Amino acid sequence: MTDSALVTDQPADDPLLYNPFDPVFRADPYPFYDRLRQDSPAYVTPIGLTVITRYDDVSRTLRSNDFSRDVDANATPREDPIFERRRERRNGGAKTILNLDPPDHTRLRRLVSKAFTPSAMEALRTGIERQVDAVLDAAAERGSMELVDELAFPVPFQVISDLLALPQDRTDEIREWSQLITASLEPTSTLETLDASDRAVAQLLPYLVEVVEARRRNLGDDVLSGLLVAEEAGDRLSTEELLAFVVLLYVAGHETTVNLIGNGMLALLRHPGELERWRNDPSLDAVAVDELLRYDGPVQHTVRVAMTPVRYGEGDQRVEVSPGSSVLCVLGAANHDPSVFDDPHVLRLGRPNANRHLAFAAGVHYCLGASLARMEATVAISRLIRRFDTVQLLSEPTFRDRLTIRGVEQMHLSLR
Numbered sequence: 308m309t310d311s312a313l314v315t316d317q318p319a320d321d322p323l324l325y326n327p328f329d330p331v332f333r334a335d336p337y338p339f340y341d342r343l344r345q346d347s348p349a350y351v352t353p354i355g356l357t358v359i360t361r362y363d364d365v366s367r368t369l370r371s372n373d374f375s376r377d378v379d380a381n382a383t384p385r386e387d388p389i390f391e392r393r394r395e396r397r398n399g400g401a402k403t404i405l406n407l408d409p410p411d412h413t414r415l416r417r418l419v420s421k422a423f424t425p426s427a428m429e430a431l432r433t434g435i436e437r438q439v440d441a442v443l444d445a446a447a448e449r450g451s452m453e454l455v456d457e458l459a460f461p462v463p464f465q466v467i468s469d470l471l472a473l474p475q476d477r478t479d480e481i482r483e484w485s486q487l488i489t490a491s492l493e494p495t496s497t498l499e500t501l502d503a504s505d506r507a508v509a510q511l512l513p514y515l516v517e518v519v520e521a522r523r524r525n526l527g528d529d530v531l532s533g534l535l536v537a538e539e540a541g542d543r544l545s546t547e548e549l550l551a552f553v554v555l556l557y558v559a560g561h562e563t564t565v566n567l568i569g570n571g572m573l574a575l576l577r578h579p580g581e582l583e584r585w586r587n588d589p590s591l592d593a594v595a596v597d598e599l600l601r602y603d604g605p606v607q608h609t610v611r612v613a614m615t616p617v618r619y620g621e622g623d624q625r626v627e628v629s630p631g632s633s634v635l636c637v638l639g640a641a642n643h644d645p646s647v648f649d650d651p652h653v654l655r656l657g658r659p660n661a662n663r664h665l666a667f668a669a670g671v672h673y674c675l676g677a678s679l680a681r682m683e684a685t686v687a688i689s690r691l692i693r694r695f696d697t698v699q700l701l702s703e704p705t706f707r708d709r710l711t712i713r714g715v716e717q718m719h720l721s722l723r
């Protein structure tokens with residue numbers, strides 16, 4: 308999950324364009340990443356954003372203390388209404404764990420990790436398996452399914468609801484709100500997108516306040532109850548911090564995983580030999596999803612602000628980044644860097660170093676839900692491909708017109 312104000316105004320004849328507005332780029336950014344990585348690995352856009360695409364640079368930046376994740380607080384102000392608006396929003400609302408730097412981040416992360424334990428995640432497995440099987444039963448009767456609406460979205464949505472033990476009464480509204488909120492993370496956001504996102508948060512919050520207050524009176528063994536009682540050296544999450552975290556979980560927890568299941572399934576259908584290998588080899592269950600995350604991960608980039616002078620590249624590729632400048636860490640490009648991954652554009656399940664991918668970022672903000680997301684996608688995809696002998700695309704899938712969180716919108720499958 309990331310947010311950034313990357314509005315560009317680049318000349319159309321720039322051969323190395325990093326242009327998130329270009330529909331060709333958005334449809335398939337990987338060839339652009341290759342050119343950037345090779346010819347201009349630290350590419351400075353006309354608004355002064357440095358786009359980094361090499362694995363080592365991205366990994367080093369994400370793990371470094373010389374950068375801040377709190378872009379709206381620390382980036383040098385620009386005369387740009389969208390930039391201004393993002394800064395106002397940041398100052399108005401509670402900060403989420405994702406937008407804080409240590410030591411504030413360390414404090415929150417310690418508290419939420421207390422409830423977000425591997426055993427609490429593993430406890431969800433049986434429910435996920437049951438849900439996936441019920442979806443597949445229904446699809447088997449029809450001999451077809453639309454993967455995103457029937458499987459890729461409902462599974463992570465249910466998981467977040469189970470995790471927090473939330474009522475299931477407002478799924479459609481919550482889905483719509485969460486899509487409006489994530490739209491504001493896009494580099495192409497407009498003032499209207501930001502307004503719509505704020506309205507969605509304003510609608511989601513009162514609902515969550517009610518749920519949190521009810522849970523406070525009636526604690527259970529769910530993660531929300533765990534968050535309410537989590538304590539470290541006398542410290543607790545404030546109600547505001549808790550609500551901001553729950554909103555983040557909604558957004559981070561299902562808008563991303565839906566795309567892992569969608570993009571992952573599409574990658575397999577385009578590599579039928581790999582699909583067949585996974586179907587027949589249960590030992591791949593433990594590793595296949597890491598290669599899917601590397602090959603076409605849901606989160607394409609995240610942003611950091613330099614807090615000290617930083618240098619990338621050598622010779623005529625050398626770029627100096629000054630404090631207050633933003634750096635776009637392109638996770639999708641790092642994951643296709645041939646200096647780390649042999650034949651990076653080839654899908655190879657069980658690739659020995661697939662788990663070095665940066666699809667969940669790295670460093671202090673490394674995805675808190677990584678093991679949960681891996682489990683959800685493994686259960687959903689492995690059960691789908693083992694349940695049916697033949698899984699085929701019925702038509703070309705469509706992609707959501709998004710880049711930060713990139714993924715399949717609709718994918719119709721025939722199943723036999």
Ligand code: HEM
Nearest residue numbers: 308404405559560563564567609667668672674675676680
């Ligand atoms: C395939 C699915 C997912 C992907 C690709 C993904 C990706 C990411 C990335 C790249 C970050 C770091 C962003 C940055 O450093 O700027 C992140 C952070 C985070 N993710 Fe995920 N995520 C996924 C699923 C989940 C799930 C299922 C949950 C929770 C249930 C979750 C919760 C979080 C949280 C809370 C953070 C913030 C951690 C922090 O700032 O310390 N994510 N995720």
